[in-house]
Each structure stands twice: as structure tokens, then as C-alpha cells.
Amino acid sequence: MNDAEAAVIRAHREEWARVVAALTRRFGDLDIAEEAAAEAFAIAVERWRADGVPANPGAWLTTTANRRAIDRIRRESKRDDKHEEARTVHDDTPHEPLGAIDDDRLRLIFTCCHPALAAEARVALTLRLVGGLTVPEIARALLVAESAVGQRITRAKAKIKAARIPYRVPSAEDLPARVSGVLTVLFLVFNEGYLATGPGTDPLRHDLTAEAIRLTRLIRALLPDDGEAAGLLALMLLTEARRSARVSPGGELVALTEQDRGAWDTALIAEGHGLVRERLAAGVAPGRYQILAAINAVHTSARDMRDTDWSQILALYDQLVRVDPSPVVALNRAIAVAELDGPEVALAAVDRLEDRLAGYHAFHVTRADLLRRLGRSQDSRAAYDRAIELAGNTAEVAYLIRRRDQLLT
Incomplete structure (x- = not known):
């Protein structure tokens, strides 16, 4: 393509x-x-x-x-x-019944997320066929090589043919077994819209975030008792609420610490907070998306950055690490650690992740900021250079260049 x-x-x-x-x-x-x-x-x-x-x-x-x-x-x-x-x-001739799902795109996502396929294969396949994401975009979303994405898609198609997996429209009984994979796909599509990774695209892609929210609302209606569907919807709403404040008129990404909180969408925040409270009241152990939504609820409850309850955010990350012990979660947790225990403690935690996140631009962004706060300008500049090299989002690159150039030489 x-x-x-x-x-x-x-x-x-x-x-x-x-x-x-x-x-x-x-x-x-x-x-x-x-x-x-x-x-x-x-x-x-x-x-x-x-x-x-x-x-x-x-x-x-x-x-x-x-x-x-x-x-x-x-x-x-x-x-x-x-x-x-x-x-x-x-x-x-009349076609087969459309099953429990009326929406064409959501129906195809559920169809592609067949439980007989490996989770990583069905996610890559669905992002390509339904999300329309390119192989490079999928690779960046999954933090894997482009060749690995191509292999996953090829293997998924080969298994479909070899095992004669039918492309049958899923019934209502099929949905619970497939919803986890579907939510993963929608989360990754939303993320690509929230911070587009391709250098030739708009830095924020509202078409992707809006579509991901629309489809997640449909899942919420189909499966009203699914806590993770509610959690993902809350997470998307609380993130999307900040969209108008995330890029400056000059085309530069605006960090959370510098955003005009008066520009945030209060209706989306209220809806997201309501979903978070609903899940808390359910008294059920939360999953990944519910905890991420709760973290975002804490951020969007603060009137300014100084009011942020970092103790609560760190406690939520500690909970999230037990549910999702991924290096990206550990990286984000370190940002909260820096606010409570200082940048030196956080930097030690971040440096332990280098083997797994060396190719991830956000790892180098985090290091650059922590090194800057510690007064290590030369090391910070090197980390910014690596982050700029890896970042594909034009607005984020502009922001990183400015931050690097502000360092004392």
C-alpha cells in the first residue's frame, strides 16, 4: 500500500x-x-x-x-x-441474519476476533482489516517490528484457511468470549487517534477517536454488565475531553502540566466520572481499563496540576501493575513516583526498563524529563535526541525539540 x-x-x-x-x-x-x-x-x-x-x-x-x-x-x-x-x-437472495450486532464495522471486529486465533494475531488482523491501520502504524501500536506484524497477519489468515474457521456473524452467546479482544482493538485504534504515530498524518486524528468511542458505546449497550467495556468507555471519554487543549495554535503538543483546563470538555468528564463511580459501586475487582479510567478521573478532578492527588494515582498504578505487569505500565508508574519520591528514585526505576523499552520513544521522553529535573543537561539532551528520532507525531516532535533547546548548555 x-x-x-x-x-x-x-x-x-x-x-x-x-x-x-x-x-x-x-x-x-x-x-x-x-x-x-x-x-x-x-x-x-x-x-x-x-x-x-x-x-x-x-x-x-x-x-x-x-x-x-x-x-x-x-x-x-x-x-x-x-x-x-x-x-x-x-x-x-436474502443474506444470512446479521445476528446480535447491527453495526457493520463492529460486527466485523467481533467476527475477526475469533477465539480460535491467538490473541496477538487476532488483534493485528483486526487492526489491519477493520481499523484500516497500516502495518507500520500497527507495529508502533504494539511495540513490535513491522516484520512481526506482517507474520502475525499471515499466520492468522493461514490458520483461518487450514482450520476452516467460518466467518460466521457472531451470535449474542459468542460476544462474551470475544469482547476482550475487541476492546483491545478499540483501545489501540483510539490510541492511534489520540497521538498519531505516522509522520504524514494529523497529530490528533479525531476520526479514529470518535469512531472508537462510538463502537465502545455500542459494546456497552450490548454488554451492560461488562465492567471492562464500561471502563474503556470511561477512559476514552476522559482522554477525549482534553483533546482541544492538547495541541497549541502553533502545532505543538501541550503537556498535561501546561494545558488550559478550562478548555476541557466538562460534559465528557462528567460522563466519564459517572462510569468510574458506577464501577466502584459494583464492588467487583477492576480490570485494566477500569483502573486506567480511575487514574484519568483523578487527573481530570484536579483544578490544576498542583491539586493532583499523586498518592492516589500511585496506589492505582500499584493496583494496575498486579493486573497488567507490562513495562509501559511500570514506566507510567515511575512518573507518579517522581512526583512523590523525587526524580532520582524514578530515574532508577525507569533505567531498569531500558532492555524492554529502548525502542519506545516515551521511554526516552520520560528519561529526558527526569534528567532535566536532576540538572543533568547533557544526558537529558541525548535522551531528547533519541526521543525525537523515534517519535512520529509531528506535534510531539515540535514539543520535544523546544524542550531540548531550552536546556542549558
Whole structure:
């Protein structure tokens, strides 16, 4: 996929999901669905550049992708059943029931998150096919090499074919077994919108955050007793509430400590806080998203940075470490440690993570800030240089350059 094709997919992400969903249901073959959709979008790059975007781009893409799928079936297979599918692709035969989910995109996410696939494979596959994220974007989201992402997607497709896993629309009974993987996908899609990792994209991608919130609301309605669905929705709302304050008019990322809290969306904060209180009242041990939402609730409850209850935040991170002992959680916990015990203690904790997070730009951002606070300007500058090298978000790069250049030489 070239940059132009990726840009068209980003601009028409909902159409991408609908096309892939429609072709997957019709042909029962993920490769055919994805490749036909990709061909349709590649044609769109050329045709729309010359003729302009059609009045109904979704219908244009669906029709073109259907034709490409039929062509591929006719080329690659002589089996009677495939020919029959190709001949009757535009017939009026009723399709299979849509099941418990009315939304095309959410239905396809649940379909791709089949429990027979390894968790890492189903997440990568779904981010690619449904989220429309590129392989580099997925690699950055998962903190793995691009080659590893490609292998996961290839293995997932191979297992689907070898095990003959059906692309059946999930019933209501299927949803609880698949919801964890679906929430992971939506969390990663939201994160890509919250801080876009591609240098050629907008620094904040509202299309992704808004869609992730919309789909999580649907899951919340489908599974009202699922605490993690409520927690993820709360987390997204409390994070999205700060969006208007996160980038300056000059295009530079604004750190939480410097944001105008009067610009935060009070309605989203109130809704997020309500969900957090609801989960606390349930008296059930919280999961990862519920704890992250509670941390964000503490941040958004403070009138300014000095009012932040860092003791409560650290206690929540201690709880989160037991649920999710990942190096990224440990890194974020160290930021709270710095506020309570000082930057030297926090830096020691951060440095212990280097083997696992050396390629993660936020690791170097955190080190740079702690070193700056300790007066170690030369070391801080080196850490900022590495963070700038790894960061892809244009607004964040501008912020990091300014912070580095403010250091005393």
C-alpha cells in the first residue's frame, strides 16, 4: 500500500470496513475481501484524482471491490461453487441474519476476533482489516517490528484457511468470549487517534477517536454488565475531553502540566466520572481499563496540576501493575513516583526498563524529563535526541525539540 492509497483509506475508513465486511460475508474468504478492497481503493486513488470523489464513495467502492473479487474468483478457481457465487453475486437472495450486532464495522471486529486465533494475531488482523491501520502504524501500536506484524497477519489468515474457521456473524452467546479482544482493538485504534504515530498524518486524528468511542458505546449497550467495556468507555471519554487543549495554535503538543483546563470538555468528564463511580459501586475487582479510567478521573478532578492527588494515582498504578505487569505500565508508574519520591528514585526505576523499552520513544521522553529535573543537561539532551528520532507525531516532535533547546548548555 502506498501513501496515496493509505490516505484514501484513512479518509474513507468507514467505507473500508463496510466493503471488507460485505465481501467477507459474501465470499467467506478474508484474502479475497481484503485484496479486492485494496484494489478498489487503489483504483479510487487514480480515478478520484482525475474525476473527483463520487457522490456516494461507499457505493462506488463496494461495486468496484465486488467486481474485483469476482474477477479473482474466476481467475483462480474453476470450482462450480465459486463460479456460482460469482454469477449470483448481485442476486436478491436474502443474506444470512446479521445476528446480535447491527453495526457493520463492529460486527466485523467481533467476527475477526475469533477465539480460535491467538490473541496477538487476532488483534493485528483486526487492526489491519477493520481499523484500516497500516502495518507500520500497527507495529508502533504494539511495540513490535513491522516484520512481526506482517507474520502475525499471515499466520492468522493461514490458520483461518487450514482450520476452516467460518466467518460466521457472531451470535449474542459468542460476544462474551470475544469482547476482550475487541476492546483491545478499540483501545489501540483510539490510541492511534489520540497521538498519531505516522509522520504524514494529523497529530490528533479525531476520526479514529470518535469512531472508537462510538463502537465502545455500542459494546456497552450490548454488554451492560461488562465492567471492562464500561471502563474503556470511561477512559476514552476522559482522554477525549482534553483533546482541544492538547495541541497549541502553533502545532505543538501541550503537556498535561501546561494545558488550559478550562478548555476541557466538562460534559465528557462528567460522563466519564459517572462510569468510574458506577464501577466502584459494583464492588467487583477492576480490570485494566477500569483502573486506567480511575487514574484519568483523578487527573481530570484536579483544578490544576498542583491539586493532583499523586498518592492516589500511585496506589492505582500499584493496583494496575498486579493486573497488567507490562513495562509501559511500570514506566507510567515511575512518573507518579517522581512526583512523590523525587526524580532520582524514578530515574532508577525507569533505567531498569531500558532492555524492554529502548525502542519506545516515551521511554526516552520520560528519561529526558527526569534528567532535566536532576540538572543533568547533557544526558537529558541525548535522551531528547533519541526521543525525537523515534517519535512520529509531528506535534510531539515540535514539543520535544523546544524542550531540548531550552536546556542549558
